Amino acid sequence: MSIHDPTDTIDITKHFNVVDAFNMPRLQYDYHRKVFLEASTPPNVLGTAKDKAEMYRDRLNLVKQRLLRNELFCPTTMHLDKESYIKITPVKALIGHDTERFTLFGMLTQLEENRYHLEDDDGNIELNLANMTYDTGLFTDGTFVLVTGIYENDRPFEVQDITFPPAEPRLTTDVYFPHVDFYGFPKTVVDEKRLQLEEERNDNIFFIVVSDVFLDQPKTMQALRRILDKYEHENIPLAFILIGNFASGSMVNAGMNIQDYQGKSKSDNLYALGELIGDFPTIASQTHFVVVPGPRDPWGGELLPQTPIPELFTRRLRQKIRHITFASNPCRIRYLSQDLLVFREDILNRLWRNTLLHPNTQAEPQPSLHLVKTIINQGHLCPLPLAVRPIYWSHDHALRLYPLPHTLIMADHSEKYAVNYEGTHSLNPGSFSSSDFIYSIYHPSQRTSESK
Numbered sequence: 032m033s034i035h036d037p038t039d040t041i042d043i044t045k046h047f048n049v050v051d052a053f054n055m056p057r058l059q060y061d062y063h064r065k066v067f068l069e070a071s072t073p074p075n076v077l078g079t080a081k082d083k084a085e086m087y088r089d090r091l092n093l094v095k096q097r098l099l100r101n102e103l104f105c106p107t108t109m110h111l112d113k114e115s116y117i118k119i120t121p122v123k124a125l126i127g128h129d130t131e132r133f134t135l136f137g138m139l140t141q142l143e144e145n146r147y148h149l150e151d152d153d154g155n156i157e158l159n160l161a162n163m164t165y166d167t168g169l170f171t172d173g174t175f176v177l178v179t180g181i182y183e184n185d186r187p188f189e190v191q192d193i194t195f196p197p198a199e200p201r202l203t204t205d206v207y208f209p210h211v212d213f214y215g216f217p218k219t220v221v222d223e224k225r226l227q228l229e230e231e232r233n234d235n236i237f238f239i240v241v242s243d244v245f246l247d248q249p250k251t252m253q254a255l256r257r258i259l260d261k262y263e264h265e266n267i268p269l270a271f272i273l274i275g276n277f278a279s280g281s282m283v284n285a286g287m288n289i290q291d292y293q294g295k296s297k298s299d300n301l302y303a304l305g306e307l308i309g310d311f312p313t314i315a316s317q318t319h320f321v322v323v324p325g326p327r328d329p330w331g332g333e334l335l336p337q338t339p340i341p342e343l344f345t346r347r348l349r350q351k352i353r354h355i356t357f358a359s360n361p362c363r364i365r366y367l368s369q370d371l372l373v374f375r376e377d378i379l380n381r382l383w384r385n386t387l388l389h390p391n392t393q394a395e396p397q398p399s400l401h402l403v404k405t406i407i408n409q410g411h412l413c414p415l416p417l418a419v420r421p422i423y424w425s426h427d428h429a430l431r432l433y434p435l436p437h438t439l440i441m442a443d444h445s446e447k448y449a450v451n452y453e454g455t456h457s458l459n460p461g462s463f464s465s466s467d468f469i470y471s472i473y474h475p476s477q478r479t480s481e482s483k
Contacts, residue, residue, distance in 0.1 A: 041221060041229050043236065044354075046367045047270065047319050048216050052336035052359040052429035056215050059085070060092045067211050078424035086427040091138065091152060093433055094175045094410055097199040098136065100207070123153040125182050134179045135188070136196065139387065140172050147387065149178055149188070157187040160388070165193045167395040169382040169405045174414045193388075195408035200454040204434035213434060216365045226368035234476040235266055238366075242274040242375065242442035243325070245464035246300035254468040256307060263311040268318055268472075269366075274375045274442045275325025277301075279464065301344055305351035320355040323362055325375045325442075334421045335376075335413060336361060336429045361412060361429065366475055369437040374412050376420075378402065379445045385419055399448035403457045406441070407432060437478060447471070449480045456480065 057070040075082075098104055098119070106116045120133045137151035139158075147158045158178065170176065170193070180190040219226070239258070245251045262268055277300065308315050322345075324330050324337050330344075331337030337360035342349075345357055361374040379402045383390065390401050406412060412430040413420050422430065432439070439457040447461030447469060458480045460471035473480045 041225070041367075043229060043233060043367060044269070044317075044319070046219065046221075046226065046229075046365075048365045049321055049356045049358050050214050050216055050363045050365070051339065052361055052363075053338065053426065054215055055363075055429050056212060057425070057428050058211070058213060059089055060096050062092055062096065065096070067208065067213075072425075074423075074425035074428075076423050076426070082424040086422075086424045087138070088152065089428070090411060090431075091175065093431065094196055095136065097204075097410075097433075098196045101197055101199070103197070119177075121153045122149070122151050122156050125156065125188075128182055129184045131182055132180070133182055133188075134177060136177050137175065139170060139174050139176045139193075141387070149176070159187040159189050160193070163190040163193055165388060165391060167391060167401055167404050168195050168408070169386050169390060169401050170388040171382055171385045171414060172387060172416045174405070174409055195405065198407045198410065198435065198453040199433075201435045201437060202454065208434070214363050214365070214370070216363075223368050230367045230369065230476050232476075234474070236269050236475055237266070238270040238272060238473040238475070239268045239470060240272045240274070240440055240442075240458070240460045240473060240480075241463045241470040242460045243276055243444065243462040243464050244273055245277065245279040246304055247278050247280075248464055251464045251468075252303065252307060254463070255304075256310075258470070259308065259311045259314060263314050267314060270319040270321060270364075271314075272321045272323070272364075272373060272440070274323045274373065274440075274460075275360075276327040276375075277325065278327070280327075301340075302347050305348035309351040315351060316353045318354065320352050321362070321364065321373070322355065322357045323360050323373050323375055323442075325360070326377065331360070334423055336423065336426055359429075363436070369475060369478070371438040371440060371473075372412075372432070372436040373440045373442070375442040376413065377444045378406070378413065378441060379443050381415060381420060385415060397448075399446070399450060399459070400452075402441070403439075403450045403452050406439075407435065407453055407455060407457070410435075412441075438473065438475075438480075440473075447482050449482070 057074050058067040059070050061068050104117050104119055117134050119136045122135060135149055137149040140148055140150055142148045147160055148155045149158055175196060177194050177196055178190045179192045180188055182188055322340060324340055330340045339357040339359050349355055361372055364371040379398060382405065395401060410432045435453065435455045439455050441457060441459050443459045444462050447459050449458045456478050458471055461469045463470055470483050471480050472483060
């Protein structure tokens with residue numbers, strides 16, 4: 032069965048686009064004008080000290096602007112009394128008060144070992160976390176939090192409750208910033224409502240998502256062949272999203288032989304993948320392939336975002352597949368009216384190991400829910416200290432989750448999951464080669480996924 036329907040007034044295959052992390056516009060929120068403006072200087076992988084400072088300032092402003100619009104923290108014109116909303120107090124405004132209760136917002140950090148502080152754009156204050164309560168989430172150094180407690184002169188702020196700022200659903204963001212181009216996708220002349228109708232009508236469209244595709248293992252190639260053979264003779268997927276790692280061992284800084292990746296022999300992993308897909312001509316000619324590197328792959332180094340696989344290594348693979356995109360990590364996909372974000376990182380393990388507060392597994396026993404709520408409420412894919420996970424400072428905007436995507440694919444070595452939170456469908460397809468060759472199928476018409 033072909034994915035092309037001649038009765039369509041819209042060719043859906045032309046409404047499938049991928050944006051590289053390094054091609055996204057770098058937008059900054061102007062707190063005074065309450066608008067997003069393009070940064071005065073273009074992003075550069077060789078960032079300056081100013082870029083590093085702006086990275087944290089931009090993160091704070093992005094969370095703060097959505098927080099102050101939230102009905103819990105924004106007084107209405109009809110009700111200005113303190114009981115009708117939660118007032119956020121800047122750190123510097125605490126001066127002159129004593130034994131009073133306040134709610135503060137800022138970045139949780141350790142300015143000194145085992146001494147926790149809250150830092151906002153005005154200053155910082157030491158926190159006493161001995162008698163507090165907290166709910167679901169992974170509270171690491173660098174996460175933005177709301178703390179409520181008692182302030183006394185010349186003493187640490189006595190925290191009674193700590194929580195993440197609430198996320199802003201995609202529909203709400205679209206109302207406030209309907210014409211802001213956050214991602215840099217190609218413009219379309221088709222009305223968005225028409226695109227949404229096409230999504231719903233084409234309920235046979237699906238994407239296959241596979242992570243940890245170890246091309247150096249024969250059993251992985253055999254499993255891929257079975258999948259391709261199955262869909263070659265059934266309903267053809269609109270897209271195959273192939274996510275690294277693409278080798279069973281780490282190739283980062285491993286002194287790999289360039290000849291092994293130029294496709295000059297059939298033993299070359301990428302060449303072998305192209306040969307395999309080429310055996311299924313319908314899929315090779317009609318399906319969109321998106322290839323995203325993993326953290327152990329040699330392309331892009333050890334910083335986020337990761338660059339795509341260089342063309343030097345992909346020439347022959349491009350010859351075998353008609354529609355193929357070698358994307359960055361992370362990357363964004365737009366299908367008709369909805370946005371998908373693809374990210375490959377063992378982020379659950381990294382966050383769990385670096386929490387400042389032990390995760391509250393009594394409130395929520397599922398680690399995946401702690402992860403999803405942390406990432407979405409933070410509005411950032413990697414809320415970790417730079418010493419733990421280095422980031423290109425001036426490309427930090429590529430890791431933002433603002434506006435929230437409709438679907439968030441966080442490919443992780445951990446257990447597979449599918450979670451809906453704040454209007455975003457989050458999924459982890461699991462590790463293909465390290466399991467019984469599990470993968471996920473995403474259904475865009477319903478915005479749901481299933482594990483296979």
